[in-house]
Structures are given as structure tokens and as C-alpha cells.
Amino acid sequence: MPSRDDIKKSLTDSFKGAIVKMEQPIDSRLFVDIHKEKVREISNAIVKMGGRYQVSIGYDNIARDKTLGLVHAFAFDRENLFLLLRTSAPADAPVFDSITPDIPNAGWSEREYQDLLGMKFTGHPKPKRLILADDWPAGVYPLRKEIPWNLMPPAAEDVAYQLDEAPAGCTTVPVGPFHPTLHEPAHFAVFVDGETIKGCDYRGFMTHRGIEKLCQTQVSYNEIPFIAERICGICGSVHATAYSQAAEMAFGMKISRRAEYIRTIMLEIERIHSHLLWLGVAGHLIGFDTVFMQAWRVREPVMWLGERITGNRKTYGMIVIGGVRRDITPEVKEDILNVIKKIETELMTIHKAIAGDSAIHKRTKGVGALTREQVIDWSLVGPVARARNVDIDARRDLPYAAYDDMKFSVPVVDTMDVWGTVVVRILETFEAISIIRQALDKMPNDGPILTPVTEEIPPLAHAISSIEAPRGESVHYIITGENENRPERWRVRAPTYPNLQGVPAMMMNNQLADVPIIIGSIDPCFSCTDRMMLVDMQSGKAKEVSGKELEELSRKLTTGR
């Protein structure tokens, strides 16, 4: 693995003419501005050096220099380095070379900006519509600044997404848009020969509400953490922390160590919750409802604990820019220790039962197999990658909050299948328990839990932050606003976004009966991917709705009256 300096040097040497400038606001963030002609070549060089593709960020810069900007983000996990490859193209001809042919995971990001910003990517293998509804008019690019946030083009009939052609001799089995395997709307068209899967097409983003657009135009910096938290019902703190960290980095501020410790504790409580929840769902998906019920019984105290610490069972509302909103008092600390002790004992029982259950092995071993190379090619993250012998974990590799003070191991197994993801997740839960204990033990007693923003916010500052969510790495990118008290651009990439792109490869040649657990094994969160939400932004106020009003409202919606 090359060091940070080697990476810089190698890029400057090989692409002298193409690089406009390099910036390194802090040691772990390297921004490289390049001419767009070389984007594919340089991206490939970065991947060759060991860079892992994370996400692309497209933004509208027309007001300033009549261009559309594009950032490809890469991470060097061993070096704790984010490499941001920035380029731009004139708005009247926003054509870039596609990097998807070599880096398949960029496929969705590029399709996203094709839909939302009107960019074109030459050489993209599947330039179909990804995010916009099928009846959205062509030529209207909602993420451009000239398009108002509340534009509602008239709905059109008789338009539908054209699914990929099924391979010869195969029938198409629809899994979705509504299907008990999926707890949210998404559509997998699975092509089967008998019961063997020969391919699959995906159409998702059915609940896309444009949360990024909303936050770029309607709210202020301090409100976004609460909206970010509602991107996902399970990893709310993850998104709030990722956003807050990115913002703090862009502002150039530091928060107190105690606040970082509390963030760490919240993130790990969330991980315990998420993994227990997943274990239950996975049990249900292979038709083993006893695992489902027992895992959720064990999960219950975590939600009690959430309420004890924050007042909410889930969607804690704890994390804001500058720190956290509530302190952990000695009494709460006592409760946390008791609850995790109980969970640890009960989870050990479950772990033993599952590890020795040959029937579960039958349903998960060898299912959804991928090779290590495929995982790296597809830039998959989280337990999905770690179950296939790819040793990455943002907590250790790209440390944030108080993780640099924690001692923990990153469970990695080489079974290459769904069973591996079960093992990894259970072991990670034990690690999470140990991290919480360490954090409570080492937490400094002084320091404000909330540091106010006092300095002027620098305009158009770029910052990126990633968090190891229970499902994998979650990446947030921010460009600060110029005159308004809100980001110019905020890009969210939840872990399901890359992992879902790897699902077709996992399904190949498996049985139809394995579809639920394969999709389930990435712990999919379509709402994260779609970035949806339900907040009344017009008044900007939280309104209490009584049960009766809610009932009337839903009746009105159903009957259209």
C-alpha cells in the first residue's frame, strides 16, 4: 500500500497536465481538481493504487462559472485518506466519460446525475432512468438551482419502466414493488429458469422525496441533523453524525471530546439495535420465526434504553452540529451497563443456538456467494464485504468520533456467503457492547456537550465524512452555502446504495427460495437509498396530530375526499 505522500506524488507525476490543483485542508482529505478529459484514466489509476470507490457527487455551479461539478470520492482505507477527484463540465454540454465500465459501483451515481442534473456519461453500460419517476418530463433536472423545490409536473398515464429483457428460456418473477420480503417498496424482476436465478433487474427509488433538494433550499444547517436522522428509521444517529461531522469539518470547528464519546456510545447502541433487528428479519426470511421473535425480544431493552437516554425509543434526536443534546449522567450510565449486560448474556444463548443449528447452515451456507475480487470490484461495504474476507471498517480505517481511543476487533470471515454475514453481525454486536463499556469507562468528565458555532462559516467549503453504519459505510458530502445559512449541496450515500448494486451478482445461479435471504443479507434500507421523508416543510413547525385526526387524514387520502 502506498503512503499518502506516495499517492500524491504518483498522481502528480503521471497526470501532470491534467491536474489543475491539489488541496489538503486536513491531512486525511485530499481534493484533486482535474480536467474532465482524464477523469476515467485517473480514476482507474486511483483504484489501481488501492483506492476504494465510495460515491460521486454532482452539483450545480451554473451561477458561478456556468458549469456542473462532479466529484468522485475514493477512500484509501489503510492510509485513512479520502481522495476527492473534482472536475466540471460546461452546463450547455455536460458530458463526462463514464467510469462505470471499470468501476461498476459508479453506475448508479452516474445515472442519478443523468436524471437529476442532466449530465451525460459517454460509455455508460446501462444509462437507464434510475431515480426520477417514469412520468417525470424529460429535460427537467430537479437538482439544478433553477428548478423550484416544490415543482410538481402533471402526472402522465401509460408510461412504465422498461425492464431488462429476460434471458432466453427464462420466466420473470416479480419481487416487488410490494412483497413481504421487502419491507419497503422496490422492484426486483428476477429471471428464473425453473427455480434457478439467471439474472435480475432492479427498479427502485419509488419513494424518492428529494430530501437533498429540500435541505439545500428550505431549511438551515441546524435543522438538517433531525431531517438526516429521518432518512432511516434504524440508523438515524449514523446519518445525523455523518452530516454533523461533515458540517463541522467544513466549518473548521472542533467539538469537545466528551461529545465525541457520547456520539460513539449512541452509534454503538444503534448498532446493537440494528443487528438484533436484522437477525430477527433474517430468521423470518428463511422461515424461522422463532429466531425472529427471540431476537426481537432481546432487542426490546435497547429501545427502552434509547428512551432512557434520549426520550425516544428510536430516532433519538441526540446528535446536532457541535456535539450532542443530552448528557449521559451517572444514573443513565448505570442503566446502560445493566442493559448491555443482559443483552450480552441473551445474545450468547442465541449465538450458540444458531451456530449449532444445521438447518440454518443449510439455508445460508454457500448462498449468495461472491468472491473477494467481486466484492472489491463492486466496492461493497460493511458486513457484506467482511463476510467475504474484505477487511474494511470505517471505524478503524477512517476513524471519527472517539473510535481512535477504543480497542475492538473487526470480525472478518471467509465463508463468502450469507452465513458469513450472520456470523459477522453477531460478533460485531459483542464488539459494540465492549466498545460501549470502554467508552463509558474512559469518557472525560469535563467539556461542554454542545459547542456553539462562533466563527464565520466559510463559503463553498467542501467536506466529506463517513461513518461505519450497522449496514456498512455511510458517506455524507457537504458544500457550504455562500450567502444562505444552509448547505449549497448535501449528498448522502447510505450503505445500501453500493450494496444493492451487488445483489444481482449474489443472486446469480441461486434458487428462487434464496432471494429473500440474499436481499435480506445486505440488510437493505430502501428508504436510505431513496432518501425519503415526511415533514411539513412549509410551516417548518412540528404539528401534533391526534389519533383521530390521523385517522381522518388517512381516510381522506384513501377516499380522495
Add this chain to the structure above:
Amino acid sequence: MEIAAIIINVTLFLALAPLFEGVIRKITARVQSRQGPPVYQPYLDLLKLLGKQNLVKGNWAFSAAPAIALASIITAIAFVPLGYKATFLTGYADVITVIYLLTLGGVAVLIGALASKNTYAVIGASREMITIIMVEPVLAMTFIMGAVKVKSLGLDASVFSIAVSGYSWSVAVMLAAFLLALQAFVARQPFDIAEAEVEILEGPFIEYSGPNYALFKYYMMLKQMFYAALFVTMFVPFLRTGYYFADLGIQLAEIFGVFVLISLIGSTNPRFRIDQAVRYYAALIVLSLAAVGLSVYGL
């Protein structure tokens, strides 16, 4: 009295099958640390479904299938002795009749599923068909072993064969095969593959609702109790008093025991894939063939 036995058989089954279903649900719930619905919940489910609008697909096969399924299982019940007392019909039937009737029920499910033309139903139907083909031989071998023992294909002769001959190696092997196949006979985990909620959304029954679905549900409950009763009658025939009603009571208690077993196995296993199940069924067929082979040599 023998005609009364038919009425008693059918009435007991119709009255108690939902109760035993409720027992399964209750035990499963307890294993899963849940409260569970009251044991009489399945009666309420049936009543509720019967009171709903009947949505039909518009072809006669779709509408007829549930009735055929229910009729076939009730007929089978009328033939098979309960409380160690042959009914009026038992003497008129041989083992082939019962196998036919049971297969007819499965075929009715298939017809209903195929008539509904739903993708999931068709997948469910193909899985159901595989299950029928692979599991029915175990049932057939059970009867044939009995027939070999008493040298008669008559239903009563075959069913009471173990009561007459006592346990032997062949009976032990067949008992094992029957127990291993029990979850598949009653379509419970790990062999509820044809219904598989999270994969194919109850498969063959996806398009059914209201009274039609109630008939199918009732059919499934009766079938479940039928196999439990058959197991008890054939393999555990020794707890008997000679008094008809006392025997009925004992046998129902034994059936209850079988249901406890079914729910415990069902709640501690995930669902198998059809390809895994097929390998399992194939082993069962070999096992049951071995039992018949042993019985031919008088073992």
C-alpha cells in the same frame, strides 16, 4: 352403529381440527416467547372468512377447487377408522382408495393454483406437485407394508395390521419414515415450501379470499388432523380399552400429543429450499421402501 361411526368421525374432525390448529399456534407462540392467540382463534378465522365477499377468478376450476379439496378430505375421513372402530364404509375401500382421495385433495390445490394464473401461485403449484410426487410414496408404502403383513389390501386390514402383528423391524423403520415425513404431510416447517410466505406469498392460495379460502384453510386443518390420526391409529394401537368412546378419548389425546410434536418441530426449524427438500424426501422413500422390503421377509 357403523353408520353412526361415520357421523361421529366426520363430526369430531370438523369440530376439532381448528382446535388443534389453535394448539399449534399457541405452542409456537410460547416457544417464541409470545402470548399467542386464544386456542379458539382458528374458528373465528374461518367464520370471518366465510362472512366475506367471495372474489373469484371467473373460471369454474378456480371456484370448484376448494370444494373438491374439502370434499376429498372429508370422504377420506369417513373411510378411515377412528377409535379402533371400522366405519360402515371402511369395508368397501382398500388402501388405494384412501391414497386416491388424499391425492385428489392435493390435485385440487394444484388446479386452483393453476386456474388463478398468478406467477406466485404457479411456482407454489409446481412446488406442491413435487411435494405430492415425493411424499405420497411414503404414505403408500405405509399402507402397503400393512397390506403385506396381513396379506390384504383392505383398508381395515392394513390400518390395523400393526395392532395384529405387533412391532417388528419393518414397523420401526416405517414409523421413523412416517414421523420424518409428518411435517411434509401437514405442510409445516421445514416443509411449508409450497406456501412460503416471504418467498411466494402463500403460493397456491394467493388469489383466494373469503369463503373459498375458508374452505382451503379448513381442508388444510382437516388434512393435518387426518395424518395425525392415521399415525396414531396405525403405529400406536395398543392403548385401547375396548370401549368405543373411551378409545375415542384416548386416541384424541394421542392426536394432541402428535400436534405438540408437530408444533415443536415446526417452531424450531427454518424452511427448506425445494431442492434440499427433494433430497430429503428421496431418502425417506428409500427408507420406506426398505421397510416394505423387510415386511416382505416377515421381519
